[in-house]
Amino acid sequence: MHDVIFVNRDFLAAGLLATLQISAISIVCGTLIGAVVALLRYLRVPFAARFCALYVGLIQGAPLLVVLLFCYFALPALFGYKTTAYWATVLSFSVFIGAYLAEDIRAGLQSVSPKLTQAALACGLTMPQVLRLVVLPIGVRSVIPPIISQYVRLIKFTSVASIISVQELTGNALLVNARVFEPATILSFVAIVYLIVCQAVSLFGRWLNARFAVRT
Amino acid sequence: MNYSFDWSALWVHRDLIISGFVTTVELASISLVLATVLGIVIGTCGAVGSRGLRVLAIGWVELIRSVPLLIHMYIWYMALAVLRLPGFACAVLALSIYSSAYVTEIVRAGIENLPAGQAKAALASGLTQFQTLRLVIYPQVLRRILPSLASVFSQLIKDSSLASVIAVADITYEAGALDGMTFRTFEVYAMTLVLYLVLVSIVNQLLGALLSSSMRSSRPSPRELRDA
Secondary structure, eight states, X not given: OTHHHHHTHHHHHXXXXXXXXXXXXXXXXXXXXXXXXXXXHHTXXXXXXXXXXXXXXXXXXXXXXXXXXXXXXXXXXXXXXXXXXXXXXXXXXHHHHHHHHHHHHHHHHHHSOHXXXXXXXXXXXXXXXXXXXXXXXXXXXXXXXXXXXXXXXXXXXXXXXXXXXXXXXXXXXXXXXXXHOOHHHHHHHHHHHHHHHHHHHHHHHHHHHHHHOOOO | OOOOOOTXXXXXXXXXXXXXXXHHHHHHHHHHHHHHHHHHHHHHHHHHSOHHHHHHHHHHHHHXXXXXXXXXXXXXXXXXXXXXXXXXXXXHHHHHHHHHHHHHHHHHHHHHHSOHHXXXXXXXXXXXXXXXXXXXXXXHHHHXXXXXXXXXXXXXXXXGGGGGGGXXXXXXXXXXXXXXXXXXXXXXXHXXXXXXXXXXXXXXXXXXXXXXXXXXXXXXXHHHHHHO
């Protein structure tokens, strides 16, 4: 019964690799977007902060699948460019997770006591220095758990990319299933792989939090 | 950008859009109720049950949460095809079980964060275990966890879009069909995004109103109870 998995191990491993790759790129890009948006809103930069609030509100009201289809079908149609399923996936996942990360990071920045920033300013640090040396390190370290849970969410979400025929873990598993039709074996295998990956990332997050969280 | 907009195609096919929207609302509301009930039951077991029950509840949450919703859908639809469930039932099962794991976590944390004296005092004054839960624990916990529940509910509404993959004719599914018929790609998907946004906003507003009305109710707030 488990022959299916063994025979197709290379194909499934390639899928897992693609899943991890998409997750990694989207996590990096999404975190950058989230950090910039959070900073702009934290500093209340005129106009930009409004725009960022609109972006966060729009994305938080939208399902990932529709954002994905929007990036794959609607945006290229609108602006007349060609894209591949892979890059549409990375774009939509980064933009999607960026909005959620922005809210988490902003919550962290706002949890930094104003007394601390005032003290830092009084010591003669400039505003960029205060941000870099005081607000960001303390703020981000206080929101490690929600950030990690967003990452885990993103890894699970990568399965949605199979819908626009990206060959990641779920997509490859469905292809194998289409050939041999053993859905019970294949789907439970895929579920276990996601379980292991997600638990590993959560564990890593718990370690990060234990190591770096700000103790008050 | 030389895309010519044509929104009239949406109006021509409004019956499709409406039926998709209704399906989404049905799917989300049935799953929402089931997920809440399941989450409260398992979450209560995880918080006040025996040691074995607690371990089971935590294991259940970790198992369900670590598997993508799409895989849940496929498991009900393809792996358990022997059950011959229609797509809609599969989507309801997958959505409610998946979301119930999140509700479970919230309920469990809510009960555990309640001061232990509450339950002890209730039991000491002669209430049964079930009465303690119903009259003392739940009213306080539910009010406290309402904001977290609201975010799980809006997540659930958005997650329901994945049902389109197992041929449930929800709004996302109809968007794909409309796109195929009219080729008005941008208009169709922009409209879908707006519809979800409206749905999520309505639910958030409703829960927000519920929250503020429960805060204003004559009963003492959890803070007053704790300080008393």
